[in-house]
Every structure is written in C-alpha cells, then in structure tokens.
Amino acid sequence: MGDFIPFLFNGLSISSILLLTAIGLSIVFGMMGVINFAHGEFIMIGCYSSYIVSLVLGSEGSWLTLLLAFILSFILSFGIGYLIERLVIRKLYARPLDSILATWGISLILQQLARNIFGSNNVDAPMPKILSKGWEVTEDITLPFNRIFIILFAVLVCLFVYYFIYKTPKGRILQAVMQNRSMASCIGINTKKADAFTFSFGCGLAGIAGICISMLGSVGPSTGQNYIIDTFLVVILGGIGGLRGTILGALLIGISSPFIENFTTSSMAKVIILSLVLIVLHYKPQGLSPMKDRTID
C-alpha cells in the first residue's frame, strides 16, 4: 500500500504529460484530420521558449520566468503553426495521408532550424526553485512539486479546451468547419480563418506542453521526436475525433506505466505498454471512445 501512492502519483504524472502533448494533436489530428508529424517540433518550440526566456531574464528560474515562458511558448508555436497552415497545410485538407509527408518535411526543417539557432547541444530550461523540490509525505514518499504542478496544469488545460470546443459558439463553429468544410462556408462561416485558428491552436497547445516537458528533462532539437509516437498512440487509443477518448487514452497508458515498469526494465515496459495498446486496439479498432457515424467508409 505504501508503494501504491507513488505509483499512482507517477502514473498520473505520466498521464498528464501525455495528455498535454496529445490534446493539441487530438484537435489537429482528431478533429481536422491533419496527420501532423511536426507536432513534436511544436513541443520543441515550447521547450525552447522557456530557454529563450531564461536567456533574457537570467538563468535563475522564477514564477515570472515560468509565466513568460508559457505566454511566449503559446505565441511562438501558435504563430509558427499559423504560418505553416497558411503556406502548406491549407492545401492538404482533402488529402490526409499527404499531410504526413508535408508535415514530416516541416518537422525536419524545424529540427534543423533549432539546431542552427540553438546548437546541437541540449540545453536546460530553469524553473522556479521551489518546483525542483519535493513534498515529503513520508520518509519514503516524496512527491516532486514540478509533477504536482504539471498534473494540476494538465487538468486545467483539459477543462479549458473541453469547454472551449464543446460549449462555446466559437468551438462549435470550429467543429463544423472540420466536419464539412464546404457546407460550413455555405452557412456563412469563414472557413479559412477557422482552419488557420484550429491548426494554430493545436500547435499552441503543443507549445504549452513543451514548457512542462522542459521542467522534467532537457531541451534539444530532437526533444519532440521522443514524444511523437506516444502522442499519436494516445490519440489513436482514445479514438480519433473526441477529447474524451484522448483523456481516457492518456490515463490508461500513463497509469499503467509505473506499475509495469516496477517489475521490468524501462525498455521492456515500453514494449509491454505498446503491446497492450495494440491488444486493446485489436478489440476496439476504433479506439476506446470512437466517433461513430452512419456513412459507409
């Protein structure tokens, strides 16, 4: 029982990271149908934002740095996302599999850009001192503050996105555009704006996730690559199209991870988790919470 709490906590913590990285993808990939392989690079952009802020404000992390980092990461990844949507993605809405190629190309370019701007060395983004400590619940159990922060933050982001997409007129308009672009324009929706916004919003969320990731590890040009497959798997496991599925997927993978890692190595744990996901998908090929409709194919 004593072991159970750190496991559960770690599980939640992994889930929250997965959720943060996946939620933007769930919008871009799930709702828009754009298979954005550059999603990881938007996470990377977010990571570097906190590094940039620390360059400007000094390497002592503080709450102000963190706040500015969040703002900058969202603006930067939103902006770059916007640019990319205008230039490339816009032309690929009818061709989801083609978007794989184009975004893969974008991902290569962004990685190389990062390498040229920030160097190939991984860098560290500082965070508020307090966050690098932990809450010592008992002698054996320490819950790191950065993890607690990330879990709370993930919940917040999730609630916000859920509310925005499903409960506001603006969100409904975005949904409509994603579901049927030409009809949406026929009822007077500016689909170009909606497309650009949705894509950039998804990218912005990835940027925010990047900040949280930079609190845990290092920042490098290939940081995003480490997350991309897991992120896609979360969305797929949950079922394309809805946020509920994504949350479910993230929780499932995240919470089971530490338990599995406990009795085997990290490498094997990864294999086991991936295999479990595949088994679940075998029984639920549309994911845990699929979006249904009646059209054939």
Place this chain on the structure above:
Amino acid sequence: MKQKIICILVLAVIIILPVFLLSDFRLSILSKFVVFAIVAISVNLLWGYTGVLSLGHGVYFALGGYAMAMYMKLQAQPLPDFMEWSGIETLPWFWKPFQSLPFALAMTVILPVTLALLVGVPLFKSGTKGVYFTIISQAITLIVSILFVGQQGFTGGSNGITGFKGVFGYPIGDPTLIKILYGLAVAVVIAIYFVSKFMLRTHGGVIIQAIRDRETRLRFLGYRTDSFKILTLATSAAMCGVAGALFVPIVGIISPSLMSILMSTEFVIWVAIGGRGTLLGPIIGALVINYAKTSFSESLPEYWWYFYGFLFIAATLIVPKGIVGTLKEKEWFQNRFNKLKTEHE
C-alpha cells in the same frame, strides 16, 4: 514494338554501363540504391495500390537483413563477438540453423512474412484501418527495435551485426563480389517490378485498388477484404525482406537504425516523390532521392535536412502525384506546353 525494343536496349545499356564506369565504391552505393528501389516497390504495392500506409516497413527490411547477417556473421565467427562480451558462451539454438545458407535465405522471407501475418491478421481481421494502421505500424516497428536493442546478447544490440568476412566465397569489398551483388540487386528489382506488374493486371489488382477506394462497399459485395490486405502486406513484407537480405552484403552491416521510424518514413517519401500508384514511380523515387541524399551529404551535410524537408513539402504541394504520376498526366504536360506557348506570344 520497335520503340519497345529500343527502350529495352537502352535500359540494358544503362544497367550494364555502371559496372564498367563506376568505381567499386560508387557501384556498391548504386547497388544500395537499387536495393532501396525494391523497398520502394514493396511500400508502393501496399500504399499506392491497396491504400494501406505503413510507416513501419523498416522492420520487415531489417528482419530480412538480420537473417542474412546472422548467416554471414556465423561464417566469420563461430560465436559472434557480441555474444562473447555479453556473457553468452554457447550459440543459442535459434542461431544454429543460420549456419546454413539456404535456411538463412529462406528466413529472409519467412521472418518478415511471419511478422506481417502476426501484425496483419489480427489487425485487419478486427477492422483496423487508415491512420490507425499507420500509427500502429510505427508502434510495432518501435517495439521490435526496442527488443532488438535490448537483447544485445542475441542481436548485437544497438551496434547491430557487423564484422563479416565475406559471402559467396568472396571477401567483403572484393570487386567481383561488388559486381555480383550489383547484378543480383538489379535482377531482383526487375523481377519484383514484373511480379507487381503482373499482380496488378489480374483481377486481384482491381480488387486491391477497390479496397483503396472503398473498402466497406467491397465487403458488402462479398469480398473478404481483410484477406486481400493481409496478402498484400505479406507480399510487401517479403519483398522488403529480400531487399534487406541484399542490403547486408552490399553495405556490410545491419543495425536497428534500419528499422527506425525515420528510415521507414523515408521509404514512404521515396514512393511519394516517385509517384505512388505507378509502377515505375517508386524505383525512380528511390534512385533520385538517394542519389540526391548521397551527393548532398558529401558536400553540404548541414543543409541536407533543409533540402529534404522542402522536398517533401514540394512533393505534396507541387507534384502530389509524384514524378511519374505527374509526367503521366499528359494533360498536365500539354497544359504546361500550351501555357508556355501562349506566354511567348
């Protein structure tokens, strides 16, 4: 008819010329490209024609490669060095049969096909489709590569398998061997080209293309579409395995990096740029891109990634049908021509 003969002659010359013109090093690089062309054909069969996009074909390629590498390693050392330093003192039972060349050759096909069936049967039978399959194919590749890296004692870990002495009685790097391998690669690519051409001409070809376009409807016509998809996946995996087996003696190493996501994605890129859903496209794509990559990385490695990135974007935006697909659209060609003419006037 006459044109056809000329075409074949020209092709034959083009194929034979490098043997005399190129240095051993360049010829073996060219052989590698030809091997990649085989991979591209196999990816195209699955993606371009059946509509199933796999971003994990590296794993089939690597399995074929490992089967061959195991044979070649045992030829060089009775107990592979990596086993020694990983604390394995006797050859594991599943390594033993690889001392025989026929067995190893059979395995270069059987291993990838077995994996393809393990993957394809449950997934396709349960109705996994589209992007789901694509992402899962990546995950599977990841699983296998983690396993290969983790089982260092049996697989050579992240090093892969290298340190071969030779094959077919020639030492590695021998000029004759390089020529033989080139010939072999070319022969296989031609054979596989015709196999797929034949496959697509049959009714099966129509069926798999119908799967690409409207799979559900086909099921309501009474087709077991999953069987056809499994069949194409297995065929494609087998082709990839053969390519992997050729790759190893040509390059002299197999490593988990060949079953990486990056590698697997590159396969797809070759097909996309050459022209998916065309027979020649993948061959052209694989040759052109790899040629570009090699020459770029020799002169401007830093900028290769920018160029490559832009290439993907351009390929999807400007020539979405790929090189061959675009050329095939005679209209497009004509339009361009007319446009030029009117601009001149």
Place this chain on the structure above:
Amino acid sequence: MRKLVLFIASLALVFSCKQKEGKASAEEVSTVKVGVLHSLTGTMAISETDCKNATMLAIEEINAAGGVLGKQIEPIIEDGASDWPTFTEKATKLIGQDGVKSVFGCWTSSSRKAVLPVFESKNSLLFYPVQYEGMEASKNVIYTGAAPNQQILPAVDYMIKEGKKKFFLVGSDYVFPRTANKIIKAKLKSEGIEIVGEEYAPLGHTDFTSIAQKIKSSGADAVLNTVNGDSNIGFFKQMKSLGLSAPEVTCMSFSIAEVELKGIGVDIMEGQLTAWNYFMTFKSEANDKFIKAYQTKYGADKVTDDPIEAAYFGVYLWAEAVKKANSFEPDAVQQAISKVSYNAPEGVVSIDPVTNHTIKNFMIGRANAEGQFDILYQSPEMIAPDPFPSIATDKKVIAPGNIQ
C-alpha cells in the same frame, strides 16, 4: 513518358560518373590525405562535432608548423550522420575512393564496430578518441580514449574507498553501458559489495520517474551512471526532486564531460562526480596552450573535455609516428607509434605496443558551480591499458589483432 524516365536515369548516371573522375584526378604530391569521420548531423552530432573540431585544430597546427615529412595534411571530412551503416559507407569511401592514409573519427562503440571490418579488410588505420567498454584490440585501430581499467574500474575503486555499500547501476540501453556494467558487476562481486539494482533506459529517454523511484526505494548510496548525454538532464532533475543527492547518494557518471555538463545545467549536476582521463581544469602547460588555441579558434565560451583532448593528441601521435616511420603507410605507422610519445594536455601519453591503446592519466572530478570539474583525485602515475580486464574475461591480448 518512358523516354523521360530513361533520360532521368542516364542523367543520374552521368552525374555519378563525373563525381568519380573529379575526385580521382585531383591528387597532388605535396599533401597527404587523412580522413575525419564523425557525426556532424543527427543525435551524436552534439558530441562528435567538437571532436572533429579538435582534430582539425591539431591538423592546422601541424600544417602551420610545416606539416609532416614535408607534406601538408589534407583532411577530408565525412559525416557519419549518427547512423552506423553510414559510417561503414563513409569509411569505405575515405579509404577506397579518396585514398586517405589514416582516419580520425567515431565516437560510439557502435560506429567503431561498424567501420572496423572496413579498416581491417583494407588494412588502414583508425584513431578512436573515446573511452569505451573494452574487449577489443584491433591492429587497425589506435585507441586514444580510455579502456575500462583506465576509467570505470578505478572509479569504482574510489567509490568503494569512500565507503559506499549499495550500488545501483543506471545506463542507456546500448552496448557501452551494458558491457561496462558487466565489468563493474564482476568487480563489485569480487569485492563482495551489494548491487541493489540495474536499470537501462532507451536512448533518448527523458522520463526517469520510475527509475529514480526505484533508486530511492532500493536504498542505494552510490549510483554508477552510464546514461547517455541527452537523457541525463531528465535523470538528474528527477533524482533531485526525489531528494536524492550527494553525498548521501553519490552518483558517479562515465559519459558526462564538460560539454555535456554545460547542457545539463550546473545547478542540477553540482556536487556530482565523474571519472575521466582529462579535465579542462587540469593544470599543465600543455593544457593551457591547448585550451588557448582551442578557444581562439572556436570561441572563448567553448569548453574542452576528455574526448576532445584525445581527438587532439591522436593527430599529434600519428604525426610523430609518421616521422618515426618515415612513411604514411598505415602498417608502418602502426609499427612506429608505440615508439613515440607526445606531451598531451593530460600528460605525456604513449601507445602500448601490445594493445594499441594509450597509456593514460586518470582523474575524478566533482561538478562545481562554474560548470567545470574540481579534480578530487588523480592517479599517481599513468595507467597502462587493459582492454580485457581479467576480472571480466579470461582473454588476453598477445599483440594488436591477436587475442587469445
């Protein structure tokens, strides 16, 4: 359509032929070609680019001083792209196509293993600058980095002397950590010391939650860390937030040098230990000169570290050997190299004729607040290499390339 395709094909051919001729005819008598083969792109570029720079610095210095045997050294740089098959291909190119006399390069053991058959079959010479797991002594490789008995084993000895009782081994999942840990385990077993855990994380892994948790619950007081560069930040951050830090839980790292330390972040690593054969803070005349030259060429904010130093003096050792042999031929150089020595930044180094490995210094450093290592310990004398430590294997090197 068909014609166009043919056209493209022939074009490609013509191009590849041209390239060949261009290279072959450019031979000049007054230079000698050497290869420089490192990953300049991909994940390993982080570390290897600096090695390449160090190699180039040495070549320039030698050229400025008049070259070797009256010839200028002409380096041909190739990118291994962090991909082992690419290393194989580039090595083939350098030796076969460009006709280089020796190659300086490789970082990971994997890349060295990948090029080894090429060097052996073409009988060329590779200068390999990085510490590694041992179990190798090729006639065609000069190892200027440490063998296990020059880095790993003395570091373990040090930890035992410090009174550490419970060891935990953490590494990235590839050959160096796994093999290194095999040696370490043999060593600890012979000393009768408990190993409370052994964990490997996939390369590039960043989430060390579970591993850190396991270390915490195992009650370890010493961690031997062979985690690769990138992942270390996550590893140390996680250790820190669980309250695992020196001196209660001391972590000894084998893959973190000054360059990596800069990336990991000083505040995370401060107080942690690493074992190397050279630190930038090492006081010697040769080192001062080296650092000055390096920073003048590549920037005042640049740091030097062990592999950089090894890559640097490798070129000098080669030049000395060439002079001694009065020949550029790999065989002659290999024969001569054990007869020369060089005053490297870490001290006077020379090559052991039996193993082709370097007789080296050993030091332990503790990360300080300036992003440098304070040297806590230095071996009283240069240590002779033993790539096949008797503790882990019963093989012995008789001569380079001859192992029994």
Place this chain on the structure above:
Amino acid sequence: MFEIKNLTAGYSNESSAIHNINISIPKNEICSIVGSNGAGKTTLLKSIMGLMPSKSGEIIFDGQDISKLDSEAISQLGVAYVPQGRMIFPYLSVEENLLLGCEVRKMNLKKALEIGYDYFPDLKEIRKRKGGMLSGGQQQQLAIARMLVIDPKMILLDEPAEGIQPNVVQEIGRILQKIALDLNVTVLLVEQFVSFAINLSQSYYFLQGGEITKESRVTKDNVHSIVKSIKL
C-alpha cells in the same frame, strides 16, 4: 431580383457541365429548375453558391455580381443552400446543426429554435442526437430547417423532397410558398419531381445537357400542360 447571365461552369477535367445559362427570378418568387440526371442542375447551384468557379458569366444578386465571391460571402449576403446529399455536420447535435448559421450571424438563438421546430416538429424530439446518426429523411429535414432559420433572402434547394415522407413533402411545399410570400424570400428549386415543383412555382426552366432548353412563367392555367409537357 436574381439574375444569371451567360453562366458557363464545369469541372476541371472536362469541357463544361453547364453553358450559357440565363435565368432571372423576380423577388419573392419560386422558380423551378427541372432536368434529368446529369443535366447540370447541381452544378448550377454549386456555381451560384461559389462552390465551383464559374468560367464566364455573371450572377447578380441584390444588384451585385456574386460570381467571383466565395461561399462564405455569398452566404453572408443572405443566400442559403440545401445541398444534394444533406451535408449535415455529423458530430454536432441536431440543435447545434440547426443553430450554427444563427451563431455565425449573432442572431437570437431561442427564436431561431422555435422557428425551426415549428417548421419540423419531428426534429424537436431528436434535438440532442448527433446529426450523423439520423436517418436520411431526418437529415434532409434538418438540412432544410437549418437553411430556414437563418432568415435568408434567397434559398437554393437541390432536390429537397428526396427521402422525405409524403406528408412532410407537402408541408415543405406549404412552407416554401409561405416564406416566399410572407418573408420575401426568393426561392430557386431544383427538382426532378416535376409536378411538385411546378405546382409551387411562378416560373420554371428546363435544363438539358447543361443548357436551358425551355422556360416559361407558370400560371394557374398552364400548370397542367407544363407538367405534362416535361418528359424527363
């Protein structure tokens, strides 16, 4: 007044699906376009709606040439469209589908809902269900309702009776007549159900092979002869 002058349009890879179309509809009237399969009816509506670039010609609505505008702008001018094939947003609920146009226009949602359910009471019962789950006829009703609630000045209907139960078809006829008269809406009705269409209309055009071959006003007296004369 709605007018089409010399409109020619078509899909990229063929000559053109419709040529030289001339149509004019006085305000608040219902005009039918009848024609057999492949005549180009849908193509015509699509090009009016800006879903397809016209090759030449003008489309004048409210005194403005809309042939170069995009769908969004055309819709904002007050043109509403019921496409062939319904095009319901599958993952939005019936109510969300219905209100979307009003939300874009910042209209009073409550009133819009009332109007919508008033026209099609059946929709009220299923208002929480997802649009994509509805039956064909339910979707068709929703598509028509969705268009009516945005208070359009002109509506384009592509075979609206398709898949709808008989009594509701009659109801739709009544609704169209009512909105044309009471709400000053111009209606362009594409149909193959000739008697239904002609009976509602004040004028009709007969489209054949992409060209208008017959046209005339419809009065009480000539309705029957027109219906008889059109052989599809």
Place this chain on the structure above:
Amino acid sequence: MNKDLELHLKRIARVVNPIISLRDVEVDFDGYKALNTINIDFSFKGVQFIIGPNGAGKTTILDAICGRVKTSKGKIIYKETHEVQNKKPESIVHLGISRKFQNPTIFNTQTVFENMKLSLLTGKRNVWYLFNHKITKEEEDTIDQTLLKLNLLEYKNVISGSMSHGQKQWLEIAMSIINEPELLLVDEPIAGMSPSERDRTGELLKEIGKDHTVLVVEHDMKFVSNFSTSVTVMHEGRIIDRGAFDKIVNNEQVIEIYLGRQN
C-alpha cells in the same frame, strides 16, 4: 396495445415458407431502440415494400439483415435455416443477399466495367482464385447484358466517378443485381431520378421480383402503388401494418403519421 391490433399484427407477421424471418429483433444504438421487437416474415418472390415516416427504422431493418448493424436481441433467419444476425457482411452476401445503398457507393476511380466485374466475382471463391481470375466471354456477356438493361452500356469504359448522381444510382443497381441475388435489399432506389427513370427502375424491380425477393424502402407512393406486391408499414421501430397497397392507404394511422390528408 389493444388486443385486436395485437392479433392483427400477429396474423400479418407470419407467412408460409418465408425467405427471411425476423424474430423479436431489436437494434439498440446507445439506448435508442431503432428497432423494437420486430417480428415479421417476408415471403419468397415479389417486390415487397417497407414504408414509414422518416426515422421509423426502415433502413435499419435492411442494415440488420445485411450485417451492417448489430442486433442486440432476436434472430434473423434466412430461408428458415441460416441465422444471419450479427454475421459478417461478406458471408451474408455469399448466402445470396445483396444490398443497394441509399447513396451511391461505387468505386469512383474504376471504370463502370471494372465496377461490374468486381460485383460479378464476389469473394465467394478463395483469394487465389480471385487474384488470378481472367474474365471469361460469358461473364463479360453477363455484364454487358446487365449494363444494357440499365442503359449504361455506352458508359462501359467510363470512369464511374465522373458520372452524375443518377447514373451512379443506376450503376449501383446494376452492381446489386448482376449476381441475381435471391434477396435484394434496396434502399430508396429512385431518389434523385426522373419520372421516366423511376418507371424503368420499377419495371426492373418487378422483373427481378418474378423470381427473387426484393425488399424496397421508398417514400414515393406512386411508385409503391405501381410496383408493390405487398407493403409493410413501420413506425418508431415497430411494424404497424402490412398488406396490399390499397388496404394500407386507407389505414387511418398510416394516413395520420405518414401519407398526409390531401393526397
């Protein structure tokens, strides 16, 4: 429910020697019962219509028979021997049940001929056979004749995606009947067709109905009256009446909920 009605329903539900029987069939979509205890047999041969208000469950019945939706309860029995509920669609097709969908779903990138070929050689035989099969003269004749019947012969080598909605409907019909299925399920066959084409479709169905069973869902009453051998009325997931067209149109409830007064 009142006793008389119940008896009446029981009586109309059964026929002797049915081709397909639904026994207590229920289809449940996340709590919404699209079919609610359906009990009905359809007899061999004839063009049998199913009518009813939008959302009554007509399409769902056809879907349940051809394996497109899962039934949560009950049995669907084909020819009194095969239970087909929740079977895979392809195996149901192999029993001789064919389905035409409401919207045309054809293979847009293939020619009309290839579409026909695909439907002619359904996957009954094994994968290898299908893969290598070369079309025979007879088979080509069958295709030509079917195309001729539907006036599509001149389009034989046209890429089907470029045809109009109506033409696609025809092709879809041609694809469903080429194998002469014993039970043909047709959903709104004449939607989007012109009157003359409607008649032709009707005649065609009637002809097929001579030897086979055709189950048609349709809203066009003129069409129903002209071509039906029997009519079944559904409402809110239940059967509410069945009989000859003339009888049905006089049922007060049917008029109320479906036909409307001024017909």
